[in-house]
Amino acid sequence: MTFHPNMESHVEGVSPVDGLRWRAWSGMLADVWDVECRAGAHGQYVSPAPRLFVMLETESDAAIDLMVHPQAPQRMTFDRRNPMCFIPAGLPVWSFMGTLGRLRHLDIHLDVPALASRFGSRFDLAALNAASxxxxxxxxxxxxxxxxxxCCEPGDLDALYADSLAAALLTALGKVSREPEHPASGLAPRRLNRVLDHIARNCSRNLPLAELAAVAGLSTSHFAQAFKVSMGMPPHRWQMAQRIERVKALLEEGHVSVTDAALAAGFADQSHLTRAFRRFEGTTPGAWLRKRLG
Structure with missing residues (x-):
């Protein structure tokens, strides 16, 4: 991992409950914290990277007050009804918490150079300076x-799935412009065959979107749109579908366990496979095999 947000913070009255859970991929670093907050807990934060803060869970209806200066008369309050804020790079914020109890929150830090390289003109640099x-x-x-x-699940994060989550989040936040309403044309047959062959030969490892785009000789945004037009689904879903088919073929052969089939197809473990298999097939690998065998 080359990107690190290097956020500076000073907090009082806040104690971590569990260890930090985090994931990093091209353009983003996300971390999940579970903390206990005493009455009157407060903090000061500043980061060279823009970030999204999301309150995921609280034990009560308590709120957090945010200020851009400790003596500022105006406070921005967020709670369960309004649980998120976007903070631009370099903007210091102060927080004050009443009787809050336990809190789980997510921080998503943005690697601006990496995202600008990936999205090109679709990436709205000016929008990153607008606090919400x-x-x-x-x-x-x-x-x-x-x-x-x-962040909280064990095992490797599928690179293409991560890329898709990042693109969807940035689009929803308004930091990346939406794709054109009129879809791009599909990939030329020769390019498409190169990409499909590359996915088939490397089905068991994570393939970043940038790698597949390079195989096609296109920018990542152009490639993602063209692939979806050609195949009817995003690249990450196509690769996951191929992994699922690989698992099904191995299980039907009858020589490997579900765990071994999962590892052979590039899943981190059996639970990783089960989650993906259920999304695609609506059932578990074991139940699918029993039904298949009659």
């Missing part, structure tokens, strides 16, 4: 929960 305190967006919250879930 105390807001609610169901799309952002749903994506934040998916990212938090990946």
């Amino acid at each position: 305190f105390s807001f609610h967006d169901e799309r952002v919250l749903a994506l934040a929960r998916l990212i938090a879930l990946e």
Whole structure:
């Protein structure tokens, strides 16, 4: 990992309950904290990287007050109803918490150079300077929960899935412009065959979107759109579908366990496979095999 947010913080009255859970991929670093907050807990934070803060869970309806200066008369309050804020790079903020109890929160730190390289003109650098305190967006919250879930789950994070989550989150936040309403044309047959062959030969490892785009000789954003037009699904979903098919073939052969099939197809472990298999097939690998065998 080359990107680190290097956030400076000074907190009082806040104690971690569990260890830090985090994930990093191209353009983002996300971390999940479970903390206990005493009455009157407070903190000061500043980071050279813009970040999204999301309150995931609290034990009560208590709120957190944010200020851009410790003596500022105006405070921005966020709670369960408005559980998130976007903080630009270099903006110091002060927080004050009443009787809060236990809190789980997610921080997503943005690697601006990496994201600018990936999204090109679609990446709105000016929008990164606009602070948004105390807001609610169901799309952002749903994506934040998916990212938090990946932080807390063991095993490797699928690179293409991570890239898709990042793109969806930035689009929902308004930091990346949406793809054109009129879809791009699909990949030329020769390019498509190169990409599909590359996925097939490397099915058992994570393939970043940038790697597949390089195989196709296109920018990542152009490639992602063109691949979806050609195949009817995003690259990460296609690769995951191929992994699932690999597992099904191995299980039908009858010579390997579910765990061994999972590892052979590039899953971190059996539970990682089970989650993905259920998303695609609506059941577990074992139940699928029993039904298949009659």
